[in-house]
Amino acid sequence: MPAILKTPLLLINFKTYLEGTGQKAFRLSKIAEKVSLDTGVQIIITPQYSDIAKIASKIKIPIFAQHLDPEEAGAHTGYILPEAISAAGAIGTMLNHSEKPLTKEKIGSAVKRCKELGLLTCILSNSPEEGAELSKLKPDMIVVEVPELIGTGRAISTVSPQTIKNAIAMIRKNNKKVILIAGSGVTTSKDVKRAIELGMQGVGSSKAVMTSEKPREVLYEMANGLLSANSKVLKHSTPRNNIS
Helix, strand or coil: CCCCCCCEEEEEEEECCHHHCCCCCCCCHHHHHHHHHHHEEEEEECCCCCHHHHHHHHHCEEEECCCCCCCCCCCCCCCCCHHHHHCCCEEEEECCCCCCCCCCHHHHHHHHHHHHHCCCCEEEEEHHHHHHHHHHHHCCCEEEECCCCCCCCCCCHHHHHHHHHHHHHHHHHHHHCCCECEEEEEEEHHHHHHHCCCCCEEEEEEEEEEECCCCHHHHEEEHHHHHHHHHHHHHHCCCCCCCC
16 A cells, blocks of 8 residues: 655646656656655656656655556557556556546546555546535545646636635535645745645646756745745644643
8 A cells, every 4th residue: 555645745747748758757756856855845746657667666756647547457558557557656646637637437437446456546626616526536635726727827826715715615525534735827935835824735736847947946945835834834723722
């Protein structure tokens, strides 16, 4: 069974950027691993399928696939089996990214297959309502996004904080345990801190890291933003001792 995820966490989606392909993907993974070790923040990376095995053989931070299919082994040319990503070294997968959408039935089947194999699941949702419905499938993580903000540098946490508030309220009615992640447009430490202050347990980012000339600095900024905001939230949520 995969290790328990630690929060706050940072999910970095490599997508199909050339900066996250082949040897460049390996170098970026090493950077992410160093930032994770230095800060104590859990960083999850999602490289392309062809890079998972090489990265997993040398890198110790969690690796998720960007997608998988719930089909059983056999005559399914071009599909990605859960068994295949597990054998390559991934401990989980994303599902239902807005760039790779699935039906609810497919998502449910994929989550079931992953649970059978001990793989973690991270479902992406395009609205609080969708997130609440998909939370009933009992994934390990849900990323709440606003599709129109993806890749714009305009973060959901600063541009649409009410979306996050609504998502938390609606999802928690169905699922108390799922880890909630803010995605779409997250770029700066301000975006990160605001997401945590609103009640999220981590953030997801892609373009801000993948297209930066200084990804190391961006990752440190985000990781430190997570630590700073989480410390503040914990401090404010700790009951005071009664003083007589």
